[in-house]
Amino acid sequence: MIRIENLSKTYTAGRQTVTALNDISFEVGKGEIFGIIGRSGAGKSTLIRTLNLLERPSQGKVVIDGNDLTALPQRELPVLRQRIGMVFQHFNLLQSKTVAQNIAFPLKLAGIRDKAAIHARVDELLDLVGLGAFRDSYPSRLSGGQKQRVGIARALANKPGVLLSDEATSALDPETTASILELLADINQKLGLTIVLITHEMSVIRTLCDRVAVLDHGRIVESGNVADVFLHPQHEVTRSLLAEGGIQTREAYEALRRHSESLLLRLTFVGDETYEPALSRVTSETGLHFNILQGTIGRIKHTPYGQLLVETAGQAHELQQALNLLTRWDIRHEVLV
Amino acid sequence: MNPSDIVWPEIWQGLQDTLVMSGFSLVFTLLLGLPLGVLLFLTGKQQLLQHKGFYAVLSVVINFLRSVPFIILLIIMMPVTVWLIGTSIGIAGAIPPLVAAAAPFYARLVENVLREVDHGVVEACQAMGARRRQIILGALIPEALPGLLAAATVTAVALVSYSAMAGAIGGGGLGDLAIRYGYQRFQADVMVITVVLMVALVQVLQVAGDRLVLHFTRR
Numbered sequence: 001m002i003r004i005e006n007l008s009k010t011y012t013a014g015r016q017t018v019t020a021l022n023d024i025s026f027e028v029g030k031g032e033i034f035g036i037i038g039r040s041g042a043g044k045s046t047l048i049r050t051l052n053l054l055e056r057p058s059q060g061k062v063v064i065d066g067n068d069l070t071a072l073p074q075r076e077l078p079v080l081r082q083r084i085g086m087v088f089q090h091f092n093l094l095q096s097k098t099v100a101q102n103i104a105f106p107l108k109l110a111g112i113r114d115k116a117a118i119h120a121r122v123d124e125l126l127d128l129v130g131l132g133a134f135r136d137s138y139p140s141r142l143s144g145g146q147k148q149r150v151g152i153a154r155a156l157a158n159k160p161g162v163l164l165s166d167e168a169t170s171a172l173d174p175e176t177t178a179s180i181l182e183l184l185a186d187i188n189q190k191l192g193l194t195i196v197l198i199t200h201e202m203s204v205i206r207t208l209c210d211r212v213a214v215l216d217h218g219r220i221v222e223s224g225n226v227a228d229v230f231l232h233p234q235h236e237v238t239r240s241l242l243a244e245g246g247i248q249t250r251e252a253y254e255a256l257r258r259h260s261e262s263l264l265l266r267l268t269f270v271g272d273e274t275y276e277p278a279l280s281r282v283t284s285e286t287g288l289h290f291n292i293l294q295g296t297i298g299r300i301k302h303t304p305y306g307q308l309l310v311e312t313a314g315q316a317h318e319l320q321q322a323l324n325l326l327t328r329w330d331i332r333h334e335v336l337v
Numbered sequence: 338m339n340p341s342d343i344v345w346p347e348i349w350q351g352l353q354d355t356l357v358m359s360g361f362s363l364v365f366t367l368l369l370g371l372p373l374g375v376l377l378f379l380t381g382k383q384q385l386l387q388h389k390g391f392y393a394v395l396s397v398v399i400n401f402l403r404s405v406p407f408i409i410l411l412i413i414m415m416p417v418t419v420w421l422i423g424t425s426i427g428i429a430g431a432i433p434p435l436v437a438a439a440a441p442f443y444a445r446l447v448e449n450v451l452r453e454v455d456h457g458v459v460e461a462c463q464a465m466g467a468r469r470r471q472i473i474l475g476a477l478i479p480e481a482l483p484g485l486l487a488a489a490t491v492t493a494v495a496l497v498s499y500s501a502m503a504g505a506i507g508g509g510g511l512g513d514l515a516i517r518y519g520y521q522r523f524q525a526d527v528m529v530i531t532v533v534l535m536v537a538l539v540q541v542l543q544v545a546g547d548r549l550v551l552h553f554t555r556r
Contacts, residue, residue, distance in 0.1 A: 052464055054460060054463060054464060078466035078467065078468050079466060080466070081463070081464060081465065081466035082465065082466035084464075086461070086464040086465075088457060088460075088461060090455075090457055092455065092457035092458050092460065092461035093458075093461075094458060094476055094479070095555050096479040096480050096482060096553075097479070105465065105475070105476075106466070108475075109462075109465055109466055109467050109468075109471055109475070110466070138555040139555075140555055140556045154465070155465075158466075164464075
């Protein structure tokens with residue numbers, strides 16, 4: 001659906017050359033929700049804006065649905081952009097138009113003149129985002145969440161195959177964020193829409209995305225399935241982003257160990273194994289005891305996962321046996337310290 | 338001074354002349370100033386038609402017309418006015434210099450008003466696949482409408498006071514009366530009446546303008 005090849009973007013600011021994006025490549029499949037996470041200044045915004053060429057890349061290709069956008073002349077871009085919806089952090093609604101007029105705007109841009117058809121499509125979209133009662137309200141009368149719903153309805157008006165979300169929930173409170181994420185997941189399911197979103201919030205990635213790329217200084221430093229990246233972060237930036245999301249870093253664990261001769265283990269369970277009593281089985285078979293220091297059980301999108309931080313208490317041979325068992329049972333474990 | 342000396346028919350005529358002069362000038366000012374202001378905005382930095390050279394030239398011309406004192410502009414414009422409408426005096430003769438002074442003024446106000454429109458809105462339009470013409474007519478101008486009306490009100494008030502000055506070179510209107518009767522013949526009462534009428538006219542314009550702005554404000 002979307003293929004990004006060796007994308008780079010450099011600016012010249014005075015005499016300095018700033019590299020905003022550095023050799024970025026990724027693919028997003030049809031119907032997939034792909035998240036890009038990074039700190040502010042990492043280049044997220046520039047990256048998502050190059051996907052519909054609001055920002056022209058200095059190098060590389062943007063191919064959407066088989067069309068190489070970067071090869072198109074400027075005057076042909078508008079028609080293609082009508083097939084790519086976009087929602088914004090600050091909604092960017094037309095203040096001078098009602099909710100219905102805002103949603104009808106892209107339809108008119110696309111050359112639809114039939115008033116009845118526009119009316120019907122607007123009703124359909126209002127229904128989809130749950131704003132039927134606000135048809136004739138002006139945006140200034142709406143709450144942030146409602147404004148974003150209008151933004152989403154507007155982005156979907158021309159039935160695009162792709163939706164780009166530029167920090168769509170960053171200006172919203174947690175509760176409203178949750179409801180907007182739910183709406184996005186819902187339209188992804190109902191319409192088979194491919195979604196590319198950028199965010200600085202790990203929780204957005206966790207609840208919504210199938211795959212994630214971590215952006216730092218204009219480069220993708222890590223990418224993969226959300227569960228893999230979350231449970232086994234490889235890159236320093238990913239770890240620190242996770243730490244802010246409430247998941248501790250390796251450094252933080254060191255302080256937790258109480259006996260210098262014991263080991264600190266992190267055990268990760270994904271899917272059905274989350275519900276197995278693995279620890280007590282290890283204890284009964286080897287005699288090694290565990291002291292649970294920290295534990296999480298949760299869901300990453302639809303996958304249940306559990307992560308336990310344990311300190312071992314026992315003899316060296318018991319420990320070796322236990323580790324062998326864990327490996328045999330295919331339970332992911334890391335020796336932290 | 339006897340109140341019966343007050344030349345009411347002339348005052349009435351003067352009021353009408355002022356209204357005609359300012360009214361026609363306002364129409365031409367808006368017709369000329371709005372596109373000029375939009376062009377100024379669009380060719381500015383980071384805008385849709387960014388063009389450094391064009392913007393600089395247009396900007397200098399506008400600044401020139403705005404900085405020449407109006408009374409001098411009236412004189413400079415004489416040949417142009419004759420060429421345009423065949424005379425440089427009377428009400429008709431006052432309109433071209435009034436427009437020449439007010440259109441650049443309005444254009445600059447329009448530029449400022451358009452700059453206030455959230456750039457995110459323009460970006461959203463581009464993302465929706467809007468072409469330039471659609472962005473300008475469908476989004477920029479409607480979004481800026483209250484500001485454009487407020488700027489038009491300021492311009493209308495300026496035109497009323499400029500039109501009084503135009504009276505000085507035979508333009509007619511209330512300003513002309515104030516000078517001829519009030520200043521040259523020491524008829525202070527005529528001067529007071531014309532001034533009161535001008536003040537009232539400006540008040541009416543401002544109130545009407547404010548109402549219009551409020552009517553189109555959606556915030």
